[in-house]
Amino acid sequence: MIYKKRLIELRESKDLKQYDIANILNIYKGLYNQYETEYEIIPIKHLNTLSNYFHVSIDYLFNLTDKLNYKNSKEEINSVIVGQRLKEFRKNNKLTQEKLANKLNIARSALANYERGRNIIATPFLYTICKEYHVSADYLLGKIDELVK
8 A cells, every 4th residue: 555655744744643643533543553554454434534634635645646635525435426436437447346356356246245335445455446547536435526537
């Protein structure tokens, strides 16, 4: 993952300690430290909280863009919208569920659950899709409505 550098820069720019960010996320400081060092993968819900707190896009946190944020960005992530956008993305790229699941090294049923909105896509899978196919994480997560690349 590539969010480590941006998380540290944003935290330090506000003169915050890891403890402060852990409190914002309602987690232990040690867990946040593991997120920031990328020892543990930060879940989408925590990336979204930090994105909203620092007023930056998830694309920015993922180091996919240097643009800090997008106009009219929504704060909430809706799993049904995420599922619809993942399915739309997959079909627009002429990928079967099986083929995309294989690229992500996950079970087809896991991808199907993401597309049905039963589960929010895991951070590493979202990052892989965005990086490999040059698509916005904020768009796929329903935070913005315009498809940006």
